Amino acid sequence: VIPQDHISDSAFFQNYDLKIALGEGQFSKVFLAIEKSTGMNYAVKIIDIAKYLPFQFKPFRNQPMDEVNIMKKITHENIVRVKDVFVTEQNIYIVLELCKGGELSKRLQKRGKYSESNSKIVFRKLLSAVSYIHAKNIAHRDLKLENILLVSLESDTDIKLADFGYSRFVLSGNMSTFAGTQNYVAPEVILDSNRHGYSKSCDIWSCGIILYVLLTGSFPFIYSPNEKPINKQIRDGDIHFPSEKFQGISDKAIDLIQKCLIMDPKLRITADEVLEHSWFFEN
Ligand code: ADP
């Protein structure tokens, strides 16, 4: 799993100073890091290899180096760039371009919701990134507002896609391990996870959920103790578009969300088709 030529115990700390924590996930912690030779700021994602061990025989998540190997193949203005990688016996240090504005989820919380014009700018950039990775037969598999980062505190729309921890190379429909986060997960991922496999179109479902949340500030599900669990609502296609939530939002925006949330992944719109949708070409 770990390429021997990468082993260098203290090389990361020789080159960088660790500063404040920026974020934390199940297998990793992300910190602000300053490159000693230049004073430049970066983010470093430190993956604890040992935390993967209990999952080794469950195809739950990728092997730790997969994330690095996939990210190294990606160069896109709306995807976080890898600057450097250090591997020790315990940790992988992925030095990343720093996104000073933090998670889009937090920005949206502050704003309540995004205007249709700002949503359009964000969504076009997101789909440009998704179209790029899909053309390389890479599926992200964990698209959500927490994994979309803002470049600066000043702009609400300058975004970069992050966290390739669940991503995979796919040809067509050959993924069969569960991935993704409950609210954003596509129906075929829940239904077919151990049988037929599913393909990169699960990313487009997540994009549909993202656009819904940007425009309305809420998820399309009913959260109530009397209602079915969310994954059952997804499997049954119970996606709600109440008129109160969509007041003032164009029919074209709703049409695009609905095309992203088509239940059958084979009929669902593709990333390239999203970018051609008439919503992007109206004033
Ligand atoms: P995990 O796989 O543990 O979810 P992520 O790659 O999503 O790890 O990183 C966790 C969090 O760390 C992100 O949600 C974000 O808040 C922060 N983060 C990650 N990468 C960067 C970055 N390049 N710049 C700024 N913050 C980052």
Ligand code: MG
């Ligand atoms: Mg994440």
